[in-house]
Amino acid sequence: MERPITLTEETATEIEIHAQVLEQSNEGAQQVHVQIRSEHTGFNKDHFSATFVLTTDRVPVQEEIPVRCAPLDIASDRDLYNGRLLFQGPLFQRIQQTIHLASDVCLFRTGPHPETIKNPETPVWSWYLGDPFLRDALLQAGQIAVPKDLALPRRIESIERFPVTVDTDERLWIRITIERRTAEDISGTVTLFNKKGQLVERMKGYLAKFMEHREDYPTAEEMAHPGQRDEWIMQKEVKQRALSIDFIPPEIGSCFIPSLKQVNKRERRKQELLLLQETVRPLLNISESLLEFSWSDTGGPYLAAPDVDINISLSDNESTVLCTAGQGVQGCDLETVSARSREDWVALLSRNNSLLLNQMIEEGDTLDRAGTRIWTALEAAFKALGGHPQLSIVKRENDGTVLFQCGKQYSAHHILTFPVTLTLKEERMLAVMGQLHNTQQNIIDSDELLIASNNTSNEFTTTFVNSRGAGGKVYFTNIPVWMGELRELALSPISEQLLMDMKSRQWGMVTSMSSFKIERYLDSYDAVIGEVRLMDDTDLTNSIISLAFNWSKKEEDGTLIHIASGKLLTTWVSIEQYGIVKKAPLPDYLNEYLAQLPPIFIENTQWLNEKKRITSKMASVFAPDIAKRKKYFLEQQEFLTSTEDSNLVGNIYFSQYYSWQARLRDHYLFTRFPEIFQWSNKSEFVCIYAEVNHLQEAMPFETIEVSMYLYELFAEGFTLYFEYYSVSEHGTRLRKLAHGDHSAVWIPEVQELSSEIHPAKMPEEYMAHFMTIIGEAE
Numbered sequence: 001m002e003r004p005i006t007l008t009e010e011t012a013t014e015i016e017i018h019a020q021v022l023e024q025s026n027e028g029a030q031q032v033h034v035q036i037r038s039e040h041t042g043f044n045k046d047h048f049s050a051t052f053v054l055t056t057d058r059v060p061v062q063e064e065i066p067v068r069c070a071p072l073d074i075a076s077d078r079d080l081y082n083g084r085l086l087f088q089g090p091l092f093q094r095i096q097q098t099i100h101l102a103s104d105v106c107l108f109r110t111g112p113h114p115e116t117i118k119n120p121e122t123p124v125w126s127w128y129l130g131d132p133f134l135r136d137a138l139l140q141a142g143q144i145a146v147p148k149d150l151a152l153p154r155r156i157e158s159i160e161r162f163p164v165t166v167d168t169d170e171r172l173w174i175r176i177t178i179e180r181r182t183a184e185d186i187s188g189t190v191t192l193f194n195k196k197g198q199l200v201e202r203m204k205g206y207l208a209k210f211m212e213h214r215e216d217y218p219t220a221e222e223m224a225h226p227g228q229r230d231e232w233i234m235q236k237e238v239k240q241r242a243l244s245i246d247f248i249p250p251e252i253g254s255c256f257i258p259s260l261k262q263v264n265k266r267e268r269r270k271q272e273l274l275l276l277q278e279t280v281r282p283l284l285n286i287s288e289s290l291l292e293f294s295w296s297d298t299g300g301p302y303l304a305a306p307d308v309d310i311n312i313s314l315s316d317n318e319s320t321v322l323c324t325a326g327q328g329v330q331g332c333d334l335e336t337v338s339a340r341s342r343e344d345w346v347a348l349l350s351r352n353n354s355l356l357l358n359q360m361i362e363e364g365d366t367l368d369r370a371g372t373r374i375w376t377a378l379e380a381a382f383k384a385l386g387g388h389p390q391l392s393i394v395k396r397e398n399d400g401t402v403l404f405q406c407g408k409q410y411s412a413h414h415i416l417t418f419p420v421t422l423t424l425k426e427e428r429m430l431a432v433m434g435q436l437h438n439t440q441q442n443i444i445d446s447d448e449l450l451i452a453s454n455n456t457s458n459e460f461t462t463t464f465v466n467s468r469g470a471g472g473k474v475y476f477t478n479i480p481v482w483m484g485e486l487r488e489l490a491l492s493p494i495s496e497q498l499l500m501d502m503k504s505r506q507w508g509m510v511t512s513m514s515s516f517k518i519e520r521y522l523d524s525y526d527a528v529i530g531e532v533r534l535m536d537d538t539d540l541t542n543s544i545i546s547l548a549f550n551w552s553k554k555e556e557d558g559t560l561i562h563i564a565s566g567k568l569l570t571t572w573v574s575i576e577q578y579g580i581v582k583k584a585p586l587p588d589y590l591n592e593y594l595a596q597l598p599p600i601f602i603e604n605t606q607w608l609n610e611k612k613r614i615t616s617k618m619a620s621v622f623a624p625d626i627a628k629r630k631k632y633f634l635e636q637q638e639f640l641t642s643t644e645d646s647n648l649v650g651n652i653y654f655s656q657y658y659s660w661q662a663r664l665r666d667h668y669l670f671t672r673f674p675e676i677f678q679w680s681n682k683s684e685f686v687c688i689y690a691e692v693n694h695l696q697e698a699m700p701f702e703t704i705e706v707s708m709y710l711y712e713l714f715a716e717g718f719t720l721y722f723e724y725y726s727v728s729e730h731g732t733r734l735r736k737l738a739h740g741d742h743s744a745v746w747i748p749e750v751q752e753l754s755s756e757i758h759p760a761k762m763p764e765e766y767m768a769h770f771m772t773i774i775g776e777a778e
Contacts, residue, residue: 001047001048001153001156002046002047002048002049003041003048004152015039016036016043017035020034028055029053030054031052033052034050034051036049052129058160058163060164060199061199062198063173066100066173070099071097072098072101072224072258073258073319073424074098074223074224075424076093076095076098078425079424080144081095085144085217092136094111094134095110095137095140096108097109098224101220102221103178103220104177104178105175105176105178106220108141108175110137130201138190138201141174142178142186142188143208145178145220146181146208147214147220148214148215148219150211150213151209151211152209153208156203157204158203158204159201160199160204161200162199164200170195172193174192175190176189185207187206188206189202189205191203218423222423226423228625228627229422230320231255231625232625234420234430235625238432241418242416245401245403247403247414247434248434248435249432250324250433252332253322253323254320254321254322255274257271257316257319259319260316260318272321276293276323277293278626279312283310283325283326291303292304300312300313300314309328310325311328312325312330313325313380315379315383316334317334318424320425324432324433326434329433330383331380331382331383331384331415331433332380332433333377333380333383335376335428336428337372337419337427337429342367345370345371349378356392357371363396369429373417373419373429373431376430377417378391380415380432381406381413381415381433385413389406391405391406391407391415400419401418402417416431416432416433417429456532458529460527460528461525461528462478466522467523467524469686472524473523473686474522474523474524476518476690477659479551479564479690480516480658483516483549483568484568484653484655486531491590494590494593497587497589498590499648501587505575505650508572508650508651509545509571509573510573510649511569511570511694512571512693513567513568513569513691513692514567514654515567515691516564516565516566516567517565517566518563518686518689519564519688519756519757520553520561520756527553528552528553528554529554531551532547534546535548538594540591540594540595542583543571543572543583544569545571545572545594546568547567548566549566550562550565568654572585572587572590578699579698580697581697618715618716618717618745619761620714622713630707630709630721631709632709632710633707633708633777636706637663638704638706638731639703641703642700642701650699651699652698657722657724660704661706661708661740661742664708668708683747683749685744685745686745686747686757688717688744688757690740690742690743692722692738692739693738693739695736695737695739696726696735696736696737696738697737698724698726702726703726703727703728704727705724705725705727706725707725708720709721710770711741712743713767713771713774715761715767716745719741719742719743720741721740721741722738722741722742723738723739724737724738724739746762746763
């Protein structure tokens with residue numbers, strides 16, 4: 001098949017078929033050589049050619065019968081013959097079911113041409129040399145195995161027919177086995193066989209050439225199991241669209257449950273539970289085993305933890321289940337963009353929304369997009385608010401994003417909607433509820449950090465020991481130390497009673513989570529003012545103290561320049577035994593003291609969103625989903641602890657976990673890029689965000705194993721993922737203690753101190769190194 005014969009809808013193309021009967025072979029086989037030529041090449045070049053070998057001594061051949069016969073959740077007309085993957089018209093659409101789909105082996109079910117079974121007097125398939133429409137389906141199988149590449153058949157070594165009788169209504173199997181794959185083509189064998197395993201037809205030496213690579217298409221494996229890819233698509237789309245309109249989205253997760261409507265309630269709950277755990281876990285600093293969920297009478301899930309302000313919403317469409325989680329009310333919906341008449345849409349949406357429907361159409365939506373968009377927004381609102389509020393359009397973007405605001409008493413709530421195309425099925429509409437981000441307000445504004453007394457602020461001067469960064473900049477590990485000092489100085493008015501409890505070894509305070517971001521540099525001898533106050537997720541009745549921090553440089557004229565901000569979660573505990581603690585009620589004196597602190601202005605949802613926004617303006621190079629954050633290993637070290645690493649409570653102090661981050665990161669960079677640490681160098685990777693989530697307490701004289709992984713890669717820097725374990729003297733892991741993140745950006749030279757940090761693209765050799773790490777792990 002050297003030259004395709006091109007056709008257009010407007011003009012016909014004349015072809016010639018040449019057939020030459022060759023001499024009979026010694027074995028008695030008759031051969032006929034056939035060529036197809038076209039007017040495009042003057043009828044003097046072969047576009048297609050083949051040699052037919054006609055014989056009567058063919059013997060049946062047995063093929064391996066498939067063990068698994070249940071079809072995948074793939075609809076041929078919608079997911080295969082959709083004009084994107086396969087373009088064949090109705091007569092050629094012979095693949096009826098997909099049983100197995102992978103880049104090396106695919107298995108399909110097929111049947112006779114409809115015209116064949118119209119005549120009841122025809123007992124068997126009537127094609128003398130086999131059904132040509134069905135044979136085209138055998139050729140189509142190669143394209144389905146490599147959907148990311150546009151592949152066209154170029155050569156077939158042989159097509160063998162076998163003496164097997166096929167009943168008129170009999171369904172057959174197609175199997176393609178890819179035996180070789182290069183950057184330019186694939187080759188393999190395609191077989192057609194019946195339910196007894198008898199071969200009907202076999203193509204050997206099937207060769208298909210790649211004409212175009214389509215990076216945005218799925219792989220065969222992703223088509224068979226689209227859950228992970230679909231989740232990545234929805235998370236990416238929500239993140240990008242939310243950023244463009246200053247919308248604070250919830251945490252989003254999804255999964256794919258094949259034939260969802262046929263799955264029994266018990267199995268469905270089991271799979272939904274895994275989705276709930278994966279979605280909620282990033283929002284909390286507790287292990288997955290401690291996450292418990294229940295279902296209400298109406299079927300909605302909720303987190304069975306009264307002391308945690310995390311709400312959940314679920315939606316399902318076709319076989320996709322969508323989950324959103326976060327603080328405040330939650331609502332989400334996912335619907336297929338379905339075709340209805342205008343009257344049907346108005347009846348479904350109610351006449352109250354007919355004007356909104358008209359507005360959506362006037363602004364560019366089709367009738368069905370507009371109707372589905374409004375319906376998903378109403379459904380998301382109903383799940384969150386228990387009613388259908390009046391919707392109004394706040395923003396509309398050219399990419400199809402529309403932001404709605406709920407009316408009247410729900411005006412603080414907004415719903416993000418947009419069309420999305422997932423791996424399978426038709427276009428869908430997605431809606432999630434959230435809030436707007438106030439771009440005019442810093443995440444922790446020093447004007448809002450009202451100081452009730454000198455105990456909630458601390459002024460100090462940086463010294464040489466703080467300035468360990470390139471060019472004499474203050475190093476990031478100082479921030480958690482200052483955070484702990486400010487937390488404890490704020491408690492000095494109750495120090496007498498607090499120290500009695502702490503020194504009794506019966507009570508203590510432990511850090512469950514801490515994080516910070518750095519926006520500007522500090523130098524030695526800079527005057528710094530640190531401030532602390534309660535955040536809105538503080539829950540004194542459950543012994544949870546959430547603190548917000550702000551550090552500013554004080555200029556000579558008294559002007560304050562914002563430098564860094566942070567968050568810290570502390571829990572009051574009883575000490576059950578050495579290294580074992582349990583949450584306990586706050587003592588009265590501590591509860592009363594905290595209750596009289598200034599009113600709460602800092603919202604935890606703002607801080608959670610800020611974590612996502614820090615790297616959002618950088619050029620993403622590689623960002624795998626959370627399930628792969630341990631795939632790209634970089635380095636591991638063990639640290640022997642002592643009382644030097646502990647504090648009054650007796651456990652290892654939380655700031656030490658950041659020191660281990662620094663040691664691993666710097667050692668890794670030094671061994672790969674030693675020039676960064678030369679005395680004359682003033683360029684470096686600067687930390688802009690770090691976080692540690694604590695699961696259990698570490699104690700002095702334990703050996704701590706810290707592992708570092710590449711989590712995200714940007715043109716300007718990277719995000720690292722860390723895990724902390726207590727290990728035995730032989731290196732056996734005993735307990736997982738914590739996990740954390742660390743984001744750093746490349747600063748090519750010393751910028752003006754106290755100015756904002758401006759990342760630049762890292763040197764090409766550094767980028768090449770990290771890309772090699774990723775490539776080797778794939």
